[in-house]
Amino acid sequence: DNALKNPTKRRRKKDEIDLEEALDDQIANLKVAIEKACVADNEARDKHMAATHKLKLLPQVTALLNRTSVQDAVLDPETNFLQSVKYLLEPLNDGSLPAYNIQRDIFNALAKLPINKDVLLSSGIGKVVFFYTKSKRPEASIKRIAERLVGEWSRPILKRTDDYKK
């Protein structure tokens, strides 16, 4: 009986490991692609051309951010995928913001993710989100999400102070 059961178990384990490795590779490749797209978009702007490289990656990025089954990998501070997401939201060298679709889709995805302090510290995503609350360039709907995220992300840190005082 055991002889029959064990190989199946091992097989399942191996399949899970294969899937995890494939996901890690997918995330790692996407991170590289994002960094290249950011450089390419800045170069395009310098030449007064349309910045479209990041926009082309957007469907892949949002698909990953919105897939609940891979949330652990996406939010792993070591994988640090959110650092690449931060790069997508950053202003370009000429001070302009990335395309509205990038802002809208990423902010909407961020609002659904359970982002904790460790992810915030490793990714720096909070810095760019805070910038969106300060800048006059984003549309009101984007600024509202940015303000809400800053509130949500700071609450556990401020709460800890309350607990400490008690």
Add this chain to the structure above:
Amino acid sequence: PRDKGLAPGVTGLDEDALEDMEAIFGNGEDYYWALNMEQEESDREREEQ
């Protein structure tokens, strides 16, 4: 001694929390250049009008 206890009460934040807030949201310098460019642009537009 009263002053000592006053600061955290006034801000509602202890030092650790302040450090965390700064580490997470920045100290205002991270994208200062972009906000500065924005300001210069709007000043220029106002002058042109």
